[in-house]
Amino acid sequence: MxxxxxxxxxxxxxxxxxxxxxxxxxxxxxxxxxxxxxxxxxxxxxxxxxxxxxxxxxxxxxxxxxxxxxxxxxxxxxxxxxxxxxxxxxxxxxxxxxxxxxxxxxxxxxxDDSKGKESDMIYTQRNMQDVLDYYKETGKVFWELVCETEGDDLKEHLTEVWKVMKEAIARGLVNEGLIPGGLKLQRKSASYIAKSRSLSGHAKTTSKIFAYALAVSEENASGGVVVTAPTCGSCGILPAVLKISQEQYELDDEKIIRALATAGLIGNIVKHNASISGAEVGCQGEVGTACAMASAAATQLAGGSPAQIEYAAEMGLEHHLGLTCDPINGLVQIPCIERNVHAASRAFDSASYSLLSDGKHFISFDVVTKTMNETGKDMPSMYRETALGGLSIFGDKDFVDN
Missing domain, CATH: 3.30.1330.90 (D-3-phosphoglycerate dehydrogenase; domain 3)
Incomplete structure (x- = not known):
C-alpha cells in the first residue's frame, strides 16, 4: 500500500x-x-x-x-x-x-507508464488481515503501524491535514447564502449550529455532527479548500467525527493525529484492494469508505480495541454497499452533501455498536471490501458518476443558470 x-x-x-x-x-x-x-x-x-x-x-x-x-x-x-x-x-x-x-x-x-506499478508501495501489509496479524505479532495497534511505516514526517503532514479540516469547519459554520452551480441550494451549516445551541444532551451532539459535516461539504461544493478523506465528495464525514469526538472526550490534537493515522490506514486498504472512485464503483467507494474511516477513528478515540476498530470500519462500509453515484446535474451537492451528514452520524452508531461488542463478527473488513469492489463493477455505468441515471435524471433543469 x-x-x-x-x-x-x-x-x-x-x-x-x-x-x-x-x-x-x-x-x-x-x-x-x-x-x-x-x-x-x-x-x-x-x-x-x-x-x-x-x-x-x-x-x-x-x-x-x-x-x-x-x-x-x-x-x-x-x-x-x-x-x-x-x-x-x-x-x-x-x-x-x-x-x-x-x-x-x-x-x-x-x-500509461505508471499505471499498475507498485514502486511507491511502502507497506508490507496488503489488507486488514495482515494488519491484524501484525498487531498479534508485535502488540502494535493501527496508528503505531502507520507511524512506524511512514516515518517522522508523517506527523507534520497529519497536523496540517487536521488544521485544514478544522479551518474548513470554521469557515463553513459562518458562510451563508447560495452554493454555486445553479441548483439554488442554500447553505445550512450556520443555521444548524445556531439551533444546536438551544439543545442539550444527545440532541445537541447530533445536531453538531450534522452542522460540522454540512460545513465541510458545503465548503467543498463551493470550491473551498478541503482534505480528501478519501475524496472531496466524501470530505465532510471524517472531520465532523473527529471534531465532535475531540469536544466530547476533551482530547488533545495528538490523539486526533493518531486517529487520522488509523482512519488513513482503513482508507488505504480500500484504495489498494478496491477503489475510492465514484466513477469506478459508485458512491459506496467514496461515502462508504469515508464512513469506515470515521467509524474506525471514533472507535479508537473512545478506547476501542483493534478488533472493535476493525468491526466498526466493516459496518461503516458494509451498510453503504450498493450506494450509487448519481449527483443531480453533475454537481457535488445533491445528494452528496446530505450523504456526508448521515454517514458521519452512522459512523458514530457503528462505533457505539462495536464498543458494546467483543469485536467478534461474521463478515470481515476484507470480505466487505472485496464485495464493494465487485458490486461496483456490476453496477451499470449510469449509476457511476455519469449523471445518466438515478437521482441525476430527475434534477429540474429549469433551476440551472446557463
Missing part, C-alpha cells in the same frame, strides 16, 4: 477526481511545455459527462493560463483502464506530444 499522505490530499473542491486530479495533470503538462501558446484537452467518459458540474473545464483552463485552451468533450468514449480519462496536446506545434492521463480517485493521477 502507498503512504497515507497520498490519501489525504489538500486542495480545492468540489471533486478530487474531476477537479484536483485534472488540475494536477494540467500543472505537470504545463511544466513540460512552458512556451506553448495553445493546448487541446480532451475529456472522456465520466469526466466529460459530469465535468461541467464539477468545474473540470474551468479548473484546467485556469491552470493552463495564459495559454489558450480548447476543451473537447467525448461523452460517449470511455477508456478501458478507468472512466476518468483526459488527454493533453499542444496545438500549433509539429510535435503535439499527446499525453493520456487517468484521474483514478482521491486526487491521484496515473498515465
Amino acid at each position: 502507498e503512504s497515507i499522505k497520498e490519501l489525504y490530499r489538500i486542495g480545492r473542491g468540489p471533486s478530487s477526481s474531476h477537479t484536483m486530479g485534472p488540475v494536477q495533470a494540467a500543472k505537470i503538462y504545463k511544466q513540460r511545455h512552458q512556451n506553448a501558446e495553445s493546448f487541446r484537452v480532451t475529456l472522456y467518459g465520466s469526466l466529460a459527462l459530469t465535468g461541467k458540474g464539477h468545474l473540470t473545464d474551468v479548473a484546467i483552463i485556469e491552470e493552463l493560463a495564459p495559454a489558450k485552451v480548447d476543451i473537447v468533450w467525448k461523452k460517449d468514449e470511455r477508456k478501458d483502464f478507468h472512466p476518468n480519462a483526459l488527454q493533453f496536446e499542444v496545438v500549433g506545434e509539429k510535435d503535439a506530444d499527446p499525453w493520456l492521463v487517468y484521474s483514478v480517485g482521491g486526487g491521484k493521477i496515473v498515465d
Whole structure:
C-alpha cells in the first residue's frame, strides 16, 4: 500500500477526481511545455459527462493560463483502464506530444507508464488481515503501524491535514447564502449550529455532527479548500467525527493525529484492494469508505480495541454497499452533501455498536471490501458518476443558470 499522505490530499473542491486530479495533470503538462501558446484537452467518459458540474473545464483552463485552451468533450468514449480519462496536446506545434492521463480517485493521477506499478508501495501489509496479524505479532495497534511505516514526517503532514479540516469547519459554520452551480441550494451549516445551541444532551451532539459535516461539504461544493478523506465528495464525514469526538472526550490534537493515522490506514486498504472512485464503483467507494474511516477513528478515540476498530470500519462500509453515484446535474451537492451528514452520524452508531461488542463478527473488513469492489463493477455505468441515471435524471433543469 502507498503512504497515507497520498490519501489525504489538500486542495480545492468540489471533486478530487474531476477537479484536483485534472488540475494536477494540467500543472505537470504545463511544466513540460512552458512556451506553448495553445493546448487541446480532451475529456472522456465520466469526466466529460459530469465535468461541467464539477468545474473540470474551468479548473484546467485556469491552470493552463495564459495559454489558450480548447476543451473537447467525448461523452460517449470511455477508456478501458478507468472512466476518468483526459488527454493533453499542444496545438500549433509539429510535435503535439499527446499525453493520456487517468484521474483514478482521491486526487491521484496515473498515465500509461505508471499505471499498475507498485514502486511507491511502502507497506508490507496488503489488507486488514495482515494488519491484524501484525498487531498479534508485535502488540502494535493501527496508528503505531502507520507511524512506524511512514516515518517522522508523517506527523507534520497529519497536523496540517487536521488544521485544514478544522479551518474548513470554521469557515463553513459562518458562510451563508447560495452554493454555486445553479441548483439554488442554500447553505445550512450556520443555521444548524445556531439551533444546536438551544439543545442539550444527545440532541445537541447530533445536531453538531450534522452542522460540522454540512460545513465541510458545503465548503467543498463551493470550491473551498478541503482534505480528501478519501475524496472531496466524501470530505465532510471524517472531520465532523473527529471534531465532535475531540469536544466530547476533551482530547488533545495528538490523539486526533493518531486517529487520522488509523482512519488513513482503513482508507488505504480500500484504495489498494478496491477503489475510492465514484466513477469506478459508485458512491459506496467514496461515502462508504469515508464512513469506515470515521467509524474506525471514533472507535479508537473512545478506547476501542483493534478488533472493535476493525468491526466498526466493516459496518461503516458494509451498510453503504450498493450506494450509487448519481449527483443531480453533475454537481457535488445533491445528494452528496446530505450523504456526508448521515454517514458521519452512522459512523458514530457503528462505533457505539462495536464498543458494546467483543469485536467478534461474521463478515470481515476484507470480505466487505472485496464485495464493494465487485458490486461496483456490476453496477451499470449510469449509476457511476455519469449523471445518466438515478437521482441525476430527475434534477429540474429549469433551476440551472446557463
